[in-house]
Amino acid sequence: MNFNKIKFGASGNPLNFFKSEFGKDRLGVIEWSAKLGLNAQERQMTYGARMKEDDAIEFGKRARKFGVSLSIHGPYYVVLNSKKEKVIENSIKELIKTTRLADLMGAKKVVFHPGFGRDIKKIIEGLKEVEKEKPKSVVICPETTGKISQSGDLNEVLEICENTECEPCIDFAHLHARGQGSLMEEDDFRKVLVEIEKRLGKKSLKDLHCHFYPIEFTEKGERVHRAVTEENVFPRFESFANLIKEFKMAPTLISESKNTQDIGALEMKRTMEELR
Ligand SMILES: [Zn+2]
Numbered sequence: 413m414n415f416n417k418i419k420f421g422a423s424g425n426p427l428n429f430f431k432s433e434f435g436k437d438r439l440g441v442i443e444w445s446a447k448l449g450l451n452a453q454e455r456q457m458t459y460g461a462r463m464k465e466d467d468a469i470e471f472g473k474r475a476r477k478f479g480v481s482l483s484i485h486g487p488y489y490v491v492l493n494s495k496k497e498k499v500i501e502n503s504i505k506e507l508i509k510t511t512r513l514a515d516l517m518g519a520k521k522v523v524f525h526p527g528f529g530r531d532i533k534k535i536i537e538g539l540k541e542v543e544k545e546k547p548k549s550v551v552i553c554p555e556t557t558g559k560i561s562q563s564g565d566l567n568e569v570l571e572i573c574e575n576t577e578c579e580p581c582i583d584f585a586h587l588h589a590r591g592q593g594s595l596m597e598e599d600d601f602r603k604v605l606v607e608i609e610k611r612l613g614k615k616s617l618k619d620l621h622c623h624f625y626p627i628e629f630t631e632k633g634e635r636v637h638r639a640v641t642e643e644n645v646f647p648r649f650e651s652f653a654n655l656i657k658e659f660k661m662a663p664t665l666i667s668e669s670k671n672t673q674d675i676g677a678l679e680m681k682r683t684m685e686e687l688r
Pocket of ligand 1: 583
């Protein structure tokens with residue numbers, strides 16, 4: 413296992429960051445993450461790709477200086493299969509804007525939620541439009557989403573990737589929630605990895621972009637994120653960790669553990685370190 417190639421990071425700015433000496437500087441999360449021992453960070457642009465260009469450039473400079481690999485979570489209001497033509501148009505524009513900001517900061521991946529419902533033809537068409545305009549260095553990553561009403565079960569995400577230049581973002585908590593608690597044993601996770609490898613190949617699996625944290629769900633899927641510091645919450649990273657070794661992966665592991673993204677990311681790092 414190439415432990416040094418695995419990326420561990422927090423999603424957004426955790427509570428502990430705001431409490432720290434770095435918390436007053438809105439770009440300080442890079443240095444704070446690096447000091448903790450994390451080497452990735454997922455910038456949240458879930459409410460809009462609105463960062464100033466100068467800030468994006470500065471953020472990227474710091475990321476390179478401190479050895480932190482960046483990704484961006486794109487806006488929630490992107491809906492590439494909306495019934496309204498105007499919404500699709502705006503979604504395409506917004507995704508392109510996000511990839512340009514990603515390019516400015518040197519982020520390689522832009523994660524997004526593809527849309528609603530089971531029609532993914534329009535999503536693929538929209539992504540092809542985005543791909544004409546986006547910087548070459550940036551890869552768009554449709555995410556496996558948590559609510560059954562959303563587009564983005566595993567099959568749909570893989571189908572989108574098969575028909576575009578996209579790579580998947582596998583949010584394991586969302587898969588678990590959609591599947592009504594489907595990711596408990598190591599074998600449950602293995603099935604997911606085997607399917608990704610079969611459909612997209614070894615390279616996509618090796619570089620997989622992952623979200624991992626515990627979640628609570630209802631019959632409709634995702635209800636709320638839970639924290640790794642709580643008891644009896646699932647899915648659990650220990651059930652997945654061995655497979656990273658078995659499949660010779662070097663994934664990016666982003667924690668969205670509720671208010672404790674830093675603690676979640678550090679726990680994953682510690683677990684992998686023990687398997688070294
Ligand atoms: Zn997401």
